[in-house]
Amino acid sequence: MPRVKCPKCNRDETVLRSGFVRGLQRYVCKFCNFHFTLVKKRQKNNASAFRKHQTTILDIAKAVGMSASTVSRALKNHGDISEATKSLIKQVSIEMDYQPNPLARSLYSRETQTIGIIIPDLENPFFAKVLSGIQHAASTAGYKVMICQSNESHKTEVANLQTMMQNWLDGILVCHTKETKSFEHIKLQLNKGIPIIHFDRICEEIDTSRVLLDNENGAEQITDHLIDQGCLNIAVLAGPKHLYITKKRLEGYFKSLQKNNIPTTPSLIAYTDFTKVSILQTVDLWLSSENPPDAIFCISDNSAIITMMYLKKKNIKVPQEICVAGFGNDYTGEIIEPALTSYDPYAFKIGQSAVELFFDQVISGDRAATKTKTVIGKLLIRDSSLRKK
């Protein structure tokens, strides 16, 4: 029975239905004998015209003749509800195919159960693996994943972050672009109370939770291995100078040289922006120098592949004349000949760990308590650097 109020006397107990006019329910108030119809309240907009009505808690409440609050409580096993009511409501909710509306829930709870990811390049196999790990960990925990791709453009990254912050995500996982040197956009958002987690290309000057790969150890192991193969003139094809990963991998390289009492040669250390042009220029320079390297440690597998293909074109034998090693264990390394020595950073696990750090911050309740997690990878020795067999 609808509680319709009489517009005249404002009573509802005396209102009865009295037929239809132009499709509208007509009512009569027995008290003041006033006839009226209720005008339609709201024009349906486009979306709701298409979207089929989803069963709501109110629908169930009507169906079982109880209030919405009872239904809500029954559905989440609230202690106060009798077993009989609970099982009735649960059954009806299944029959009516009830699906809670996450928007309403989030509006109230202020949590969206969604994590945002800002990643430089989805097509880069390393990032694809990380994303896969993130996706896996998040969905296992019942969280959704929203992605943005910065395309290695700092400007886009800033815009992405803005978008993400507007969308009430519960946390944001960020890997910076190779261009990013200023982190003002991150600082600006830090006090908003939503966790920001860094991975791989992190930001040193801000205290956030972060997932690192063991850049230094990895690079050290690679360099150790190259030295072990008899190389003394080991060049490093690095990335952009400002990148955290560049710095750390170089540190590992230096550590190994020092440990093995090999002097460092400045000309053997070159920074690139990861583009083919910059890589080939560097390699050319080395090849034509008076003291060419006997090994090239490339800071990414992609640069290593570009380097090796160039060396092959120049008929320089790998590893006999020059050993080559990469970093990242992209699957391209297994395809090129000779197969590429590399360091597997366990990208999938990095993604998983980033999600775990997010949960740590949320569960601990202390969002200022940042953590650093380092994923230990594994050196993979393959033919591109193997002189001793």
Added chain:
Amino acid sequence: MPRVKCPKCNRDETVLRSGFVRGLQRYVCKFCNFHFTLVKKRQKNNASAFRKHQTTILDIAKAVGMSASTVSRALKNHGDISEATKSLIKQVSIEMDYQPNPLARSLYSRETQTIGIIIPDLENPFFAKVLSGIQHAASTAGYKVMICQSNESHKTEVANLQTMMQNWLDGILVCHTKETKSFEHIKLQLNKGIPIIHFDRICEEIDTSRVLLDNENGAEQITDHLIDQGCLNIAVLAGPKHLYITKKRLEGYFKSLQKNNIPTTPSLIAYTDFTKVSILQTVDLWLSSENPPDAIFCISDNSAIITMMYLKKKNIKVPQEICVAGFGNDYTGEIIEPALTSYDPYAFKIGQSAVELFFDQVISGDRAATKTKTVIGKLLIRDSSLRKK
């Protein structure tokens, strides 16, 4: 005028506002002369305790001394609002860093401005490119992207779809797993009124909008090319038999053979499940047959790479003894030696097109009007099949 009840006499018609105390509205009941303020009703939960308060329309309304509806209208340039009010409100909203709450908006509008993607494997370079295209097109149009990864598991795909449907996405783009033979889960959702778009691995038995790559033409061009190189015994290393792409690419293959008056040999057509084991078994069988192929057309680049590496291990010369071609133009094809002949399906464009089809359905307003779009790719002839130079 808010209907506030006097806590003492319980009347509401006699209650008036009487200034502010500590930021709270103070009231007075004219009937019993009782002064009171409304105490905060609700305990803040965890999330809202952390999340910094975001400026709302109501905050702006208070700041400018107007109602929320005026602010709402002013912000979207509603005609009824005076220019003066508009500019005032806009300025204040900027000063207060107002960001509309998309949850509230969506709850009302029943649109989330979000597209869902169900994709078998994020680490597969083809899918990564498609995803990149989707992401690009969606974010250009101001839409967000939510991803799920089915991991090539039908069961997971079904669960993913369920999740997506519950989350009030405006549309869902699906590429089925290689296992998927039953499409009941899709059919079940079709009448819900939200567009489902298929791409690549589509479903023939349901009428949805879909983006295809020109499987048939591509396969025909590849086969033509192999024949042109003098191959007569062209084997096909296909995917699972039930897959749409398998069927279509085989059709292209047959068409080419027929056109060139070459009889088909059943033993040269083999289905695999894309796993290394099944591929190598097949190749082995062919190699040891009495009439081994002089070319292998692999239905994916990944299988082609596996095949080539195996042939190389067996010291079988590619292309001299056996020509190999793939399909998909993964970048691995440029790295292997000899470089792999393949067909570039323009994966990025496929992703973009899928988003376009979604918009077509939404904008046209006719969600039953499905469209099919075929992205034309490009044959890339490389050394793995080049006998005539």
Added chain:
DNA sequence: TTGTAGGCGTTATCAT
């Protein structure tokens, strides 16, 4: 031109 009121669906608090 601006304000009021009610609804979108859910949930916690308070009252019964």
Added chain:
DNA sequence: ATGATAACGCCTACAA
């Protein structure tokens, strides 16, 4: 044990 209510933030039909 259950119901009424308000709140989350935004939007629009209608009233003024």
